[in-house]
Amino acid sequence: MEKHTESIVKFQNISKVFPGVKALDGVSFDIKKGEIHALLGENGAGKSTLLNTLHGVNNVYEGTVEIKGRKVSYKNANEAIQDGIVKIHQEVSLIPELTVGQNIALGHEPRKGMFIDYKKLHQEANAILSKMKCSFKSEDIAGTLSTGEMQMIAIAKGLYHNAQLISFDEPTASLSNQEVRTLFSIINDLKENGITILYVSHRLDEVFDICDRATVLRDGKHIETFNIKDVNREQLIKKMVGRDVSAYAVRTKPSPKTNQKVLEVEDLSVKGVFEDVSFHLHKGEILGFAGLVGSKRTDVVRAIFGAEQKSGGTVKINGVTVNIKSPKQGVQLGIGLIPENRKTQGFIKYFDNANNVGLTKMEKFTKFGLLNHTKKMENCNYYIDEINLKPSDPHYMTSHLSGGNQQKVVIAKWLSSDAEILILDEPTKGVDVGAKAEIYRVLEELLEKGKSIIVVSSELPEVLGLSDRIIVMREGRKVKEFENHNLTEEDILQYAMGVNSDVKNEGI
Numbered sequence: 001m002e003k004h005t006e007s008i009v010k011f012q013n014i015s016k017v018f019p020g021v022k023a024l025d026g027v028s029f030d031i032k033k034g035e036i037h038a039l040l041g042e043n044g045a046g047k048s049t050l051l052n053t054l055h056g057v058n059n060v061y062e063g064t065v066e067i068k069g070r071k072v073s074y075k076n077a078n079e080a081i082q083d084g085i086v087k088i089h090q091e092v093s094l095i096p097e098l099t100v101g102q103n104i105a106l107g108h109e110p111r112k113g114m115f116i117d118y119k120k121l122h123q124e125a126n127a128i129l130s131k132m133k134c135s136f137k138s139e140d141i142a143g144t145l146s147t148g149e150m151q152m153i154a155i156a157k158g159l160y161h162n163a164q165l166i167s168f169d170e171p172t173a174s175l176s177n178q179e180v181r182t183l184f185s186i187i188n189d190l191k192e193n194g195i196t197i198l199y200v201s202h203r204l205d206e207v208f209d210i211c212d213r214a215t216v217l218r219d220g221k222h223i224e225t226f227n228i229k230d231v232n233r234e235q236l237i238k239k240m241v242g243r244d245v246s247a248y249a250v251r252t253k254p255s256p257k258t259n260q261k262v263l264e265v266e267d268l269s270v271k272g273v274f275e276d277v278s279f280h281l282h283k284g285e286i287l288g289f290a291g292l293v294g295s296k297r298t299d300v301v302r303a304i305f306g307a308e309q310k311s312g313g314t315v316k317i318n319g320v321t322v323n324i325k326s327p328k329q330g331v332q333l334g335i336g337l338i339p340e341n342r343k344t345q346g347f348i349k350y351f352d353n354a355n356n357v358g359l360t361k362m363e364k365f366t367k368f369g370l371l372n373h374t375k376k377m378e379n380c381n382y383y384i385d386e387i388n389l390k391p392s393d394p395h396y397m398t399s400h401l402s403g404g405n406q407q408k409v410v411i412a413k414w415l416s417s418d419a420e421i422l423i424l425d426e427p428t429k430g431v432d433v434g435a436k437a438e439i440y441r442v443l444e445e446l447l448e449k450g451k452s453i454i455v456v457s458s459e460l461p462e463v464l465g466l467s468d469r470i471i472v473m474r475e476g477r478k479v480k481e482f483e484n485h486n487l488t489e490e491d492i493l494q495y496a497m498g499v500n501s502d503v504k505n506e507g508i
Protein backbone atom coordinates (compact mmCIF):
# COMPACT_ATOMS: atom_id res chain seq x y z
CA MET A 1 0.00 0.00 0.00
CA GLU A 2 1.25 3.49 -0.81
CA LYS A 3 2.54 5.37 2.20
CA HIS A 4 0.28 8.04 3.76
CA THR A 5 -2.96 7.02 2.08
CA GLU A 6 -4.64 5.04 4.81
CA SER A 7 -6.35 7.15 7.50
CA ILE A 8 -5.63 6.40 11.13
CA VAL A 9 -7.97 9.12 12.45
CA LYS A 10 -11.13 10.50 10.90
CA PHE A 11 -12.81 13.47 12.58
CA GLN A 12 -16.39 13.93 11.38
CA ASN A 13 -18.37 17.03 12.22
CA ILE A 14 -16.88 17.48 15.69
CA SER A 15 -18.46 20.27 17.73
CA LYS A 16 -17.86 21.21 21.34
CA VAL A 17 -19.53 23.99 23.27
CA PHE A 18 -18.30 25.51 26.52
CA PRO A 19 -20.55 28.04 28.26
CA GLY A 20 -20.52 31.04 25.94
CA VAL A 21 -17.97 29.61 23.47
CA LYS A 22 -18.16 27.20 20.56
CA ALA A 23 -14.66 25.75 20.89
CA LEU A 24 -15.12 23.37 17.93
CA ASP A 25 -17.64 23.93 15.17
CA GLY A 26 -18.24 21.02 12.77
CA VAL A 27 -14.58 20.00 12.33
CA SER A 28 -13.94 17.21 9.78
CA PHE A 29 -10.58 15.99 8.46
CA ASP A 30 -8.37 12.87 8.32
CA ILE A 31 -4.94 12.08 9.71
CA LYS A 32 -3.06 9.59 7.54
CA LYS A 33 -1.14 6.67 8.93
CA GLY A 34 2.59 7.35 9.28
CA GLU A 35 2.50 11.10 8.61
CA ILE A 36 3.57 14.02 10.76
CA HIS A 37 0.46 16.17 10.84
CA ALA A 38 0.57 19.72 12.23
CA LEU A 39 -2.47 21.14 13.98
CA LEU A 40 -2.26 24.91 13.70
CA GLY A 41 -4.26 27.97 14.64
CA GLU A 42 -4.30 31.08 16.78
CA ASN A 43 -4.69 30.99 20.55
CA GLY A 44 -8.19 29.78 21.30
CA ALA A 45 -8.69 28.28 17.83
CA GLY A 46 -9.65 24.92 19.38
CA LYS A 47 -6.44 22.86 19.02
CA SER A 48 -6.28 21.63 22.62
CA THR A 49 -10.01 20.90 22.65
CA LEU A 50 -9.60 18.73 19.54
CA LEU A 51 -6.61 16.92 21.08
CA ASN A 52 -8.65 16.33 24.24
CA THR A 53 -11.44 14.90 22.10
CA LEU A 54 -9.05 12.50 20.36
CA HIS A 55 -7.42 11.39 23.61
CA GLY A 56 -10.55 10.75 25.65
CA VAL A 57 -10.13 13.78 27.94
CA ASN A 58 -13.11 15.57 26.45
CA ASN A 59 -15.80 12.94 26.10
CA VAL A 60 -18.86 15.16 25.70
CA TYR A 61 -19.01 16.40 22.12
CA GLU A 62 -21.01 16.15 18.92
CA GLY A 63 -19.79 14.27 15.85
CA THR A 64 -17.72 11.11 15.51
CA VAL A 65 -14.09 10.12 15.87
CA GLU A 66 -12.96 7.03 13.95
CA ILE A 67 -9.68 5.28 14.69
CA LYS A 68 -8.55 2.86 11.97
CA GLY A 69 -12.08 2.76 10.56
CA ARG A 70 -13.75 2.05 13.90
CA LYS A 71 -15.94 4.60 15.67
CA VAL A 72 -14.61 5.23 19.17
CA SER A 73 -15.85 7.16 22.18
CA TYR A 74 -13.15 6.93 24.81
CA LYS A 75 -14.35 7.61 28.33
CA ASN A 76 -10.88 8.60 29.51
CA ALA A 77 -7.25 8.93 28.41
CA ASN A 78 -6.43 5.37 29.51
CA GLU A 79 -8.90 3.90 27.04
CA ALA A 80 -7.24 5.87 24.25
CA ILE A 81 -3.79 4.66 25.37
CA GLN A 82 -5.00 1.05 25.27
CA ASP A 83 -5.84 1.74 21.60
CA GLY A 84 -2.33 3.12 20.97
CA ILE A 85 -3.45 6.78 20.95
CA VAL A 86 -0.96 8.56 23.20
CA LYS A 87 -0.45 12.20 24.15
CA ILE A 88 2.84 13.62 25.35
CA HIS A 89 1.96 16.41 27.76
CA GLN A 90 3.72 19.75 27.79
CA GLU A 91 4.68 19.30 31.42
CA VAL A 92 5.69 15.66 31.63
CA SER A 93 4.68 14.29 35.03
CA LEU A 94 6.91 11.48 36.21
CA ILE A 95 7.58 10.09 39.65
CA PRO A 96 11.08 11.45 40.23
CA GLU A 97 12.05 8.93 42.92
CA LEU A 98 11.38 5.92 40.65
CA THR A 99 13.68 4.60 37.96
CA VAL A 100 13.16 5.46 34.31
CA GLY A 101 11.95 1.90 33.65
CA GLN A 102 9.46 1.96 36.53
CA ASN A 103 8.03 5.20 35.16
CA ILE A 104 7.78 3.76 31.68
CA ALA A 105 5.96 0.61 32.80
CA LEU A 106 3.96 2.21 35.64
CA GLY A 107 0.70 0.32 36.18
CA HIS A 108 1.58 -2.25 33.50
CA GLU A 109 4.68 -3.88 34.97
CA PRO A 110 5.59 -7.41 33.81
CA ARG A 111 5.01 -9.89 36.63
CA LYS A 112 6.53 -13.13 37.82
CA GLY A 113 3.80 -14.65 39.94
CA MET A 114 2.85 -12.02 42.50
CA PHE A 115 5.98 -9.96 42.05
CA ILE A 116 7.11 -7.39 39.54
CA ASP A 117 9.67 -8.88 37.17
CA TYR A 118 12.22 -6.05 37.34
CA LYS A 119 14.72 -7.83 35.13
CA LYS A 120 12.20 -8.07 32.31
CA LEU A 121 10.93 -4.55 33.00
CA HIS A 122 14.40 -3.03 32.59
CA GLN A 123 15.16 -5.25 29.58
CA GLU A 124 12.03 -4.12 27.79
CA ALA A 125 12.48 -0.46 28.74
CA ASN A 126 16.17 -0.48 27.75
CA ALA A 127 15.26 -2.00 24.38
CA ILE A 128 12.94 0.95 23.70
CA LEU A 129 15.44 3.53 25.02
CA SER A 130 18.23 2.16 22.87
CA LYS A 131 15.96 2.16 19.80
CA MET A 132 15.38 5.84 20.58
CA LYS A 133 19.17 6.28 20.96
CA CYS A 134 18.74 7.69 24.49
CA SER A 135 21.94 8.13 26.47
CA PHE A 136 20.33 7.18 29.81
CA LYS A 137 19.26 3.76 31.04
CA SER A 138 16.10 2.19 32.42
CA GLU A 139 17.85 1.77 35.79
CA ASP A 140 18.58 5.53 36.18
CA ILE A 141 16.50 7.57 38.64
CA ALA A 142 14.01 9.69 36.65
CA GLY A 143 14.34 12.80 38.86
CA THR A 144 18.01 13.24 37.91
CA LEU A 145 17.26 13.76 34.20
CA SER A 146 16.76 17.00 32.22
CA THR A 147 13.43 18.28 30.86
CA GLY A 148 14.30 16.97 27.41
CA GLU A 149 15.21 13.55 28.75
CA MET A 150 11.96 13.40 30.72
CA GLN A 151 10.11 14.00 27.48
CA MET A 152 11.99 11.05 26.00
CA ILE A 153 10.70 8.91 28.90
CA ALA A 154 7.15 10.00 28.09
CA ILE A 155 7.67 8.95 24.47
CA ALA A 156 9.22 5.65 25.57
CA LYS A 157 6.18 5.12 27.78
CA GLY A 158 3.98 5.60 24.72
CA LEU A 159 6.03 3.05 22.78
CA TYR A 160 5.79 0.62 25.70
CA HIS A 161 2.03 0.82 25.19
CA ASN A 162 2.47 0.16 21.48
CA ALA A 163 1.61 3.70 20.46
CA GLN A 164 0.34 4.08 16.91
CA LEU A 165 -0.36 7.78 17.12
CA ILE A 166 1.51 10.21 19.35
CA SER A 167 0.35 13.81 19.87
CA PHE A 168 2.77 16.52 20.93
CA ASP A 169 1.52 19.85 22.29
CA GLU A 170 4.25 22.53 21.99
CA PRO A 171 6.95 19.95 22.80
CA THR A 172 9.95 22.22 22.29
CA ALA A 173 8.87 25.11 24.53
CA SER A 174 11.25 24.18 27.37
CA LEU A 175 13.97 22.33 25.45
CA SER A 176 17.54 23.38 24.65
CA ASN A 177 18.62 23.50 20.98
CA GLN A 178 20.41 20.17 21.34
CA GLU A 179 17.34 18.57 22.92
CA VAL A 180 15.16 19.90 20.10
CA ARG A 181 17.46 18.26 17.54
CA THR A 182 17.31 14.96 19.44
CA LEU A 183 13.52 15.17 19.68
CA PHE A 184 13.17 15.80 15.93
CA SER A 185 15.38 12.90 15.09
CA ILE A 186 13.28 10.65 17.35
CA ILE A 187 10.07 11.95 15.77
CA ASN A 188 11.47 11.18 12.32
CA ASP A 189 12.45 7.66 13.45
CA LEU A 190 8.94 7.11 14.83
CA LYS A 191 7.55 8.13 11.46
CA GLU A 192 9.92 5.72 9.70
CA ASN A 193 8.46 3.00 11.92
CA GLY A 194 4.95 3.79 10.75
CA ILE A 195 3.89 5.76 13.84
CA THR A 196 1.67 8.77 13.18
CA ILE A 197 2.49 12.10 14.80
CA LEU A 198 0.06 14.91 15.54
CA TYR A 199 2.06 18.05 16.20
CA VAL A 200 0.75 21.27 17.79
CA SER A 201 3.12 24.24 17.76
CA HIS A 202 3.18 28.00 17.37
CA ARG A 203 6.77 27.75 16.11
CA LEU A 204 6.28 27.71 12.37
CA ASP A 205 9.93 26.94 11.54
CA GLU A 206 9.48 23.60 13.26
CA VAL A 207 6.34 22.88 11.29
CA PHE A 208 8.20 23.49 8.04
CA ASP A 209 11.14 21.39 9.30
CA ILE A 210 9.33 18.21 10.23
CA CYS A 211 5.67 18.12 9.20
CA ASP A 212 4.17 16.52 6.08
CA ARG A 213 0.66 17.97 6.19
CA ALA A 214 -1.12 20.57 8.28
CA THR A 215 -4.63 21.38 9.38
CA VAL A 216 -5.55 24.94 10.27
CA LEU A 217 -8.36 25.70 12.73
CA ARG A 218 -9.75 29.19 13.17
CA ASP A 219 -12.46 30.10 15.73
CA GLY A 220 -13.24 26.40 16.16
CA LYS A 221 -13.75 25.81 12.43
CA HIS A 222 -11.72 23.67 10.07
CA ILE A 223 -10.16 26.03 7.55
CA GLU A 224 -8.00 23.76 5.42
CA THR A 225 -5.84 20.62 5.40
CA PHE A 226 -2.87 20.74 2.99
CA ASN A 227 0.67 19.56 2.21
CA ILE A 228 3.25 21.72 3.98
CA LYS A 229 5.46 21.89 0.93
CA ASP A 230 2.65 23.54 -1.04
CA VAL A 231 2.65 26.72 1.08
CA ASN A 232 5.16 29.34 2.16
CA ARG A 233 5.37 31.03 5.55
CA GLU A 234 3.23 34.03 4.64
CA GLN A 235 0.49 31.86 3.12
CA LEU A 236 0.45 29.65 6.20
CA ILE A 237 0.12 32.61 8.55
CA LYS A 238 -2.67 34.06 6.47
CA LYS A 239 -4.60 30.81 6.70
CA MET A 240 -4.17 30.83 10.49
CA VAL A 241 -4.93 34.46 11.19
CA GLY A 242 -7.16 35.29 8.24
CA ARG A 243 -5.16 38.42 7.40
CA ASP A 244 -1.60 39.46 6.53
CA VAL A 245 0.61 39.64 9.63
CA SER A 246 4.34 40.09 9.85
CA ALA A 247 5.76 36.95 11.37
CA TYR A 248 8.86 38.78 12.44
CA ALA A 249 9.52 41.04 15.40
CA VAL A 250 10.16 44.51 14.03
CA ARG A 251 10.21 47.98 15.57
CA THR A 252 7.99 50.27 13.54
CA LYS A 253 8.99 53.58 15.17
CA PRO A 254 12.31 55.23 15.96
CA SER A 255 13.53 54.26 19.43
CA PRO A 256 12.72 56.86 22.12
CA LYS A 257 15.81 55.70 24.06
CA THR A 258 17.38 58.41 26.28
CA ASN A 259 20.67 58.54 28.19
CA GLN A 260 18.92 58.54 31.56
CA LYS A 261 19.76 55.36 33.50
CA VAL A 262 16.62 54.07 35.24
CA LEU A 263 18.24 50.86 36.43
CA GLU A 264 21.88 50.22 37.28
CA VAL A 265 22.99 46.75 38.26
CA GLU A 266 26.53 46.16 39.49
CA ASP A 267 28.19 42.82 40.23
CA LEU A 268 24.86 41.21 41.05
CA SER A 269 25.20 37.60 42.25
CA VAL A 270 23.03 34.83 43.58
CA LYS A 271 25.35 32.28 45.16
CA GLY A 272 25.76 29.15 43.04
CA VAL A 273 23.45 30.47 40.32
CA PHE A 274 25.00 33.52 38.63
CA GLU A 275 27.86 35.84 39.40
CA ASP A 276 28.94 39.46 38.95
CA VAL A 277 26.36 40.58 36.43
CA SER A 278 26.55 44.31 35.64
CA PHE A 279 24.46 46.36 33.23
CA HIS A 280 22.18 49.35 33.05
CA LEU A 281 18.83 50.14 31.45
CA HIS A 282 18.08 53.49 29.80
CA LYS A 283 14.72 55.20 29.95
CA GLY A 284 12.77 54.44 26.78
CA GLU A 285 14.82 51.49 25.58
CA ILE A 286 14.34 47.76 25.20
CA LEU A 287 17.26 45.79 26.56
CA GLY A 288 17.31 42.19 25.35
CA PHE A 289 18.72 39.24 27.29
CA ALA A 290 19.83 36.34 25.12
CA GLY A 291 21.41 33.02 26.06
CA LEU A 292 20.81 29.31 25.89
CA VAL A 293 18.58 27.34 28.26
CA GLY A 294 20.48 27.22 31.57
CA SER A 295 22.31 30.53 31.06
CA LYS A 296 20.45 31.92 34.14
CA ARG A 297 18.89 34.93 32.41
CA THR A 298 15.64 34.35 34.30
CA ASP A 299 17.44 34.19 37.66
CA VAL A 300 19.08 37.57 37.01
CA VAL A 301 15.78 39.34 36.38
CA ARG A 302 14.09 37.52 39.27
CA ALA A 303 16.84 38.70 41.62
CA ILE A 304 16.38 42.30 40.48
CA PHE A 305 12.63 42.01 41.13
CA GLY A 306 13.16 40.49 44.60
CA ALA A 307 11.91 37.01 43.71
CA GLU A 308 15.38 35.58 44.41
CA GLN A 309 17.69 36.76 47.19
CA LYS A 310 20.91 38.31 45.96
CA SER A 311 24.14 37.29 47.65
CA GLY A 312 26.12 40.25 46.38
CA GLY A 313 26.10 43.36 44.23
CA THR A 314 24.06 46.54 44.08
CA VAL A 315 20.91 47.68 42.28
CA LYS A 316 20.06 51.35 41.74
CA ILE A 317 16.73 52.69 40.52
CA ASN A 318 16.92 56.23 39.16
CA GLY A 319 20.32 56.65 40.81
CA VAL A 320 19.18 55.52 44.28
CA THR A 321 20.52 52.29 45.75
CA VAL A 322 17.71 49.90 46.66
CA ASN A 323 17.67 46.59 48.51
CA ILE A 324 14.72 44.71 47.07
CA LYS A 325 13.96 41.67 49.19
CA SER A 326 10.54 40.64 47.89
CA PRO A 327 8.44 40.99 44.71
CA LYS A 328 6.13 43.26 46.74
CA GLN A 329 9.01 45.68 47.26
CA GLY A 330 9.91 45.32 43.59
CA VAL A 331 6.40 46.39 42.60
CA GLN A 332 6.45 49.28 45.09
CA LEU A 333 9.68 50.51 43.53
CA GLY A 334 8.14 50.49 40.07
CA ILE A 335 9.28 47.15 38.64
CA GLY A 336 6.91 44.72 36.92
CA LEU A 337 8.02 41.17 36.11
CA ILE A 338 5.96 39.15 33.66
CA PRO A 339 7.18 35.66 34.47
CA GLU A 340 7.92 32.87 32.04
CA ASN A 341 5.78 30.46 33.98
CA ARG A 342 2.57 32.44 33.67
CA LYS A 343 0.25 29.57 34.51
CA THR A 344 1.52 29.22 38.06
CA GLN A 345 2.92 32.69 38.72
CA GLY A 346 0.75 34.91 36.62
CA PHE A 347 -2.94 35.02 37.52
CA ILE A 348 -5.46 34.04 40.16
CA LYS A 349 -7.37 30.93 39.17
CA TYR A 350 -10.66 31.98 40.75
CA PHE A 351 -10.70 35.48 39.20
CA ASP A 352 -12.27 36.58 35.94
CA ASN A 353 -10.37 38.60 33.33
CA ALA A 354 -11.43 41.98 34.72
CA ASN A 355 -10.10 41.14 38.17
CA ASN A 356 -6.91 39.55 36.91
CA VAL A 357 -6.09 42.40 34.51
CA GLY A 358 -6.83 44.89 37.33
CA LEU A 359 -4.77 43.04 39.98
CA THR A 360 -1.85 45.47 39.93
CA LYS A 361 -4.19 48.45 40.10
CA MET A 362 -6.78 47.44 42.70
CA GLU A 363 -5.53 50.06 45.16
CA LYS A 364 -6.02 52.75 42.53
CA PHE A 365 -9.55 51.57 41.76
CA THR A 366 -10.44 51.61 45.47
CA LYS A 367 -11.46 54.72 47.42
CA PHE A 368 -12.51 54.67 51.07
CA GLY A 369 -12.56 50.87 50.91
CA LEU A 370 -14.96 50.81 47.93
CA LEU A 371 -13.96 49.35 44.60
CA ASN A 372 -14.85 51.49 41.58
CA HIS A 373 -16.22 48.83 39.20
CA THR A 374 -16.56 51.21 36.26
CA LYS A 375 -12.86 52.05 36.37
CA LYS A 376 -11.92 48.39 36.70
CA MET A 377 -14.06 47.46 33.68
CA GLU A 378 -12.77 50.37 31.56
CA ASN A 379 -9.23 49.29 32.30
CA CYS A 380 -9.94 45.66 31.38
CA ASN A 381 -11.88 46.50 28.20
CA TYR A 382 -9.07 48.76 26.98
CA TYR A 383 -6.50 45.98 27.29
CA ILE A 384 -8.83 43.27 25.95
CA ASP A 385 -8.98 45.31 22.75
CA GLU A 386 -5.30 46.10 22.78
CA ILE A 387 -4.20 42.44 22.99
CA ASN A 388 -7.17 41.02 21.06
CA LEU A 389 -8.29 38.65 23.82
CA LYS A 390 -10.53 35.78 22.78
CA PRO A 391 -13.26 35.56 23.97
CA SER A 392 -13.25 39.31 24.62
CA ASP A 393 -15.40 38.98 27.73
CA PRO A 394 -14.14 40.69 30.91
CA HIS A 395 -16.27 38.34 33.03
CA TYR A 396 -14.81 35.14 31.50
CA MET A 397 -12.78 33.11 34.02
CA THR A 398 -9.13 33.44 33.06
CA SER A 399 -8.54 29.76 33.92
CA HIS A 400 -11.05 28.78 31.21
CA LEU A 401 -9.17 30.64 28.46
CA SER A 402 -6.86 28.84 26.04
CA GLY A 403 -3.19 28.76 27.11
CA GLY A 404 -2.14 31.62 24.84
CA ASN A 405 -5.03 33.83 25.88
CA GLN A 406 -4.17 33.25 29.55
CA GLN A 407 -0.73 34.60 28.75
CA LYS A 408 -2.25 37.66 27.15
CA VAL A 409 -4.20 38.35 30.37
CA VAL A 410 -1.02 38.19 32.45
CA ILE A 411 0.74 40.50 30.04
CA ALA A 412 -2.23 42.92 30.14
CA LYS A 413 -2.10 42.88 33.94
CA TRP A 414 1.42 44.27 33.87
CA LEU A 415 0.91 46.54 30.92
CA SER A 416 -1.85 48.26 32.84
CA SER A 417 0.30 48.61 35.97
CA ASP A 418 2.21 51.73 36.96
CA ALA A 419 5.56 49.97 36.67
CA GLU A 420 8.24 52.18 35.12
CA ILE A 421 10.51 49.22 34.46
CA LEU A 422 8.88 46.23 32.83
CA ILE A 423 10.67 42.91 32.64
CA LEU A 424 9.17 40.34 30.29
CA ASP A 425 10.47 36.79 30.49
CA GLU A 426 9.72 34.90 27.25
CA PRO A 427 6.84 37.29 26.44
CA THR A 428 5.57 35.38 23.43
CA LYS A 429 6.11 31.76 24.49
CA GLY A 430 2.99 29.86 23.41
CA VAL A 431 1.51 33.02 21.86
CA ASP A 432 0.29 32.87 18.26
CA VAL A 433 1.76 34.97 15.43
CA GLY A 434 -1.10 37.48 15.36
CA ALA A 435 -0.92 38.08 19.11
CA LYS A 436 2.88 38.31 18.96
CA ALA A 437 2.60 41.25 16.58
CA GLU A 438 0.02 42.85 18.91
CA ILE A 439 2.29 42.44 21.94
CA TYR A 440 5.20 44.01 20.05
CA ARG A 441 3.05 47.05 19.20
CA VAL A 442 2.00 47.41 22.86
CA LEU A 443 5.66 47.36 23.91
CA GLU A 444 6.41 50.19 21.48
CA GLU A 445 3.52 52.19 22.91
CA LEU A 446 4.85 51.67 26.42
CA LEU A 447 8.26 53.01 25.34
CA GLU A 448 6.56 56.09 23.94
CA LYS A 449 4.92 56.56 27.35
CA GLY A 450 8.42 56.69 28.89
CA LYS A 451 8.65 53.15 30.22
CA SER A 452 11.80 51.05 30.02
CA ILE A 453 11.73 47.39 29.14
CA ILE A 454 13.86 44.28 29.58
CA VAL A 455 12.98 41.33 27.34
CA VAL A 456 14.38 37.87 28.09
CA SER A 457 13.82 35.59 25.14
CA SER A 458 15.06 32.32 23.67
CA GLU A 459 13.82 33.37 20.28
CA LEU A 460 16.77 35.15 18.72
CA PRO A 461 14.74 36.86 15.96
CA GLU A 462 12.61 38.36 18.75
CA VAL A 463 15.59 39.68 20.74
CA LEU A 464 17.19 41.01 17.54
CA GLY A 465 13.98 42.56 16.23
CA LEU A 466 12.98 44.30 19.45
CA SER A 467 16.09 45.34 21.38
CA ASP A 468 18.13 48.54 21.35
CA ARG A 469 20.93 46.70 23.11
CA ILE A 470 21.50 43.01 23.82
CA ILE A 471 23.20 41.25 26.73
CA VAL A 472 24.32 37.67 26.18
CA MET A 473 24.52 35.30 29.15
CA ARG A 474 26.24 31.96 29.42
CA GLU A 475 26.40 29.64 32.42
CA GLY A 476 25.60 32.32 34.97
CA ARG A 477 27.85 35.03 33.50
CA LYS A 478 27.32 38.03 31.28
CA VAL A 479 29.63 37.30 28.36
CA LYS A 480 28.80 40.13 25.97
CA GLU A 481 26.93 43.38 25.56
CA PHE A 482 26.02 44.50 22.03
CA GLU A 483 24.58 47.68 20.55
CA ASN A 484 21.99 46.21 18.21
CA HIS A 485 23.40 47.49 14.89
CA ASN A 486 23.44 44.99 12.02
CA LEU A 487 23.74 42.14 14.48
CA THR A 488 23.03 38.61 13.30
CA GLU A 489 21.89 35.46 15.11
CA GLU A 490 25.39 34.04 14.57
CA ASP A 491 26.98 37.01 16.41
CA ILE A 492 24.85 36.24 19.46
CA LEU A 493 25.18 32.46 19.27
CA GLN A 494 28.98 32.66 19.18
CA TYR A 495 28.88 34.16 22.65
CA ALA A 496 25.89 32.20 23.93
CA MET A 497 27.63 28.94 23.02
CA GLY A 498 31.05 29.94 24.30
CA VAL A 499 32.88 30.12 20.96
CA ASN A 500 33.65 33.74 21.83
CA SER A 501 33.78 35.34 25.26
CA ASP A 502 34.64 38.72 26.77
CA VAL A 503 34.85 37.10 30.19
CA LYS A 504 37.97 35.08 30.99
CA ASN A 505 36.94 32.83 33.84
CA GLU A 506 33.43 32.03 32.70
CA GLY A 507 30.96 29.61 34.20
CA ILE A 508 30.29 29.24 37.90
Ligand SMILES: Nc1ncnc2c1ncn2[C@@H]1O[C@H](COP(=O)(O)OP(=O)(O)OP(=O)(O)O)[C@@H](O)[C@H]1O
Pocket (backbone or CB within 6 Å): 018, 019, 021, 022, 023, 041, 042, 043, 044, 045, 046, 047, 048, 049, 050, 390, 391, 400, 401, 402, 403, 404, 405, 430
Ligand atom coordinates in the same frame (compact mmCIF):
# COMPACT_ATOMS: atom_id res chain seq x y z
N1 LIG B 1 -12.77 24.25 30.30
C1 LIG B 1 -13.17 25.27 29.56
N2 LIG B 1 -14.20 26.06 29.95
C2 LIG B 1 -14.61 27.09 29.20
N3 LIG B 1 -14.08 27.43 28.00
C3 LIG B 1 -13.06 26.69 27.54
C4 LIG B 1 -12.55 25.58 28.30
N4 LIG B 1 -11.52 25.03 27.59
C5 LIG B 1 -11.39 25.76 26.46
N5 LIG B 1 -12.32 26.75 26.42
C6 LIG B 1 -12.50 27.72 25.34
O1 LIG B 1 -12.53 27.03 24.11
C7 LIG B 1 -11.84 27.76 23.09
C8 LIG B 1 -10.76 26.89 22.46
O2 LIG B 1 -9.72 26.69 23.38
P1 LIG B 1 -8.47 25.73 23.12
O3 LIG B 1 -7.75 25.60 24.42
O4 LIG B 1 -8.92 24.48 22.46
O5 LIG B 1 -7.60 26.60 22.08
P2 LIG B 1 -6.12 26.36 21.51
O6 LIG B 1 -6.23 26.44 20.03
O7 LIG B 1 -5.55 25.13 22.09
O8 LIG B 1 -5.34 27.64 22.02
P3 LIG B 1 -3.78 27.88 22.51
O9 LIG B 1 -2.95 27.96 21.30
O10 LIG B 1 -3.86 29.21 23.19
O11 LIG B 1 -3.43 26.77 23.46
C9 LIG B 1 -11.28 29.01 23.77
O12 LIG B 1 -12.15 30.09 23.49
C10 LIG B 1 -11.33 28.67 25.24
O13 LIG B 1 -11.53 29.85 26.01
